Amino acid sequence: MTPYLLVGGGAAVGAIARYDMTKLIKRYALGRFPVATLIINLLAALILGILASHFGTGVDSYLLLGTGFCGGLSTFSTMSYETLILLQEKYNVLALLYLVLSLVAGLICVALGLIIGRTF
Template structure:
């Protein structure tokens, strides 16, 4: 049963990541990977909120598998972040490399903490 929840979450998360990435990136005429940044930050926010809900006893282990492991696991993408950062470095876009790393890590952590705080305020 657990594996089915992960699969179902992944079946939603993977196409959602692709479609969101393409939609966001198509609106920006730049080499900066806005689409990957967007899906990673949203995934961090969702995972943070889910973690806060679980800490407050409001999220079952099944919901954690469905949304945390399945959806967020397929939605977020460290490998694409790494690839795009290396591609920017190879292209000599040093500012974009530094901006991508700093903004991705800072915004991702900030979103995760915000998600936890929101869920704890809601369910505590």
Template structure:
């Protein structure tokens, strides 16, 4: 049953990642991967909140592992950073790596704090 919940969460998270990435990136005339940054920060915020709230393992599997796991994307972040560096946009590559790490950790921390506050 847990695997099925993960699959359902991933089936929702992966298309949302793609659609969000395309929508955000279409609004920016830049080589910087704003779409990937957006989904990674949003997913980190949500995962932080999920981690803070006492929830059944099924909920954690569905939302945390499935949905957030498919919504966020370390592999795309890595690829886009490498692509930026190889095409000569080294400052963008460095900014992508640093901003993604700091914003992701900050979002996860904020999500955790919000989750704890809402859980009482």
């Protein structure tokens, strides 16, 4: 039961953090580009890389912070939905840019997180 509590507790905090960060970022965002989700997902990827490198993936700390918090913070489904909306509204270039940035920058953030985690 403990792993479920760790993952669930971390996910709850991550989801609340995502909600608050989204509101904050959207206050300053301009245009149709879904910058809030992009920033939050990239931050989650960076944090996950640090955690995986620092703690490994089989410990309670990783369940709480990696699987739980980062899983609750990041959101693939919202990225998918926002991309679909951009495509439906004929913002095809923005949709493609969003997908490429999300995937490529996400991989870079995880790799950077792994390096940071090994360094400190």
